[in-house]
Amino acid sequence: MKISYYPGCTLKNNAKNFEDSTLCSLKKLGIEVEELPRWNCCGTVFSLATDDLIHHVAPIRNLIRTKESNSEKIMTLCAMCFNTLKRANERVKADPESLEKINDFMYLEKINYEGDVKVLHLLEILRDEVKFENIAKKVVKPLKNLKVANYYGCLLVRPKEIGLDDVENPTILENLTTVLGADPADFPFKTECCASYQTVDKPEIVAERAFQILTSAQSQGADVVAVSCPLCAFNLDHRQKETVKKYPEFKNIPILYFSQILAIALSCPEESLRFDLHFVDPKPILKEKGLI
Secondary structure, eight states: OEEEEEOOSGGGTTTHHHHHHHHHHHHHTTOEEEEOTTOOOOOSSOOOOTTOOGGGHHHHHHHHHHHHTTOSEEEEOSHHHHHHHHHHHHHHHHOHHHHHHHHHHTTTSSSOOOSOOEEEEHHHIIIIIIOHHHHHHHOSSOOTTOEEEEOOTTTTTOSTTTOSSOSSSOOHHHHHHHHTTOEEEOOTTTTSOOOTTHHHHOHHHHHHHHHHHHHHHHHTTOSEEEESOHHHHIIIIITHHHHHHHOTTOOOOOEEEHHHHHHHHTTOOGGGTOGGGOSSOOHHHHHHTTOO
């Protein structure tokens, strides 16, 4: 299987642990990944204003690049990129006038976009194309005794027309961690917002949200929390420094990308996990469980 891949900006710097662990995992699963040539930033946030077409040019241009690479679908890793690309795509498919105007904006492109690219998240590839039962057969190092709280945040499941699972009670991450041998911890804050962009102006709000989300996971016995969004990863991992200051009783908990958990189970080398990019070091708990 060969997949066209859109990395987005953050996976090339602060979230290299997300990208490197994913690429190693997919190689172990026999999947060839081809990075989209000449990709650009997705635009980061889907514009809700009906008259704001210019902010949809960036995501649609990436779908044109997908067509140029002779592919009909594109895989994303970052939940925010997934949400932005897919929502822009669905908008232009439903509104021919908007699509025509966006193509007019990009009059120098060799082809017009026709709304015929499918935007997929890595989790959808693993569930629907690779199949979880086949991943289970490839597991080299079962994640026994590791209890994982899977955190979805906002953008994987909202709005429901875009989301890859149930809005209120998604289970795709739980199903994945189960076939890897881990024990998924269900907790009520798994689809709560991490406070998102408040991290710049009001980190104290992020600290409060992190405290609520992470203590909820810890109350269910979680050893680690798994995420799929670099902004969620930053807010729940690096902002634990502020969380401890605001809530001295708070105990740190490691935050991992779900792809790192997958990579561990598939016996990827430790250098592909890039633990050096974490604020809360996950190595002690992983060593305790005999996983690294």
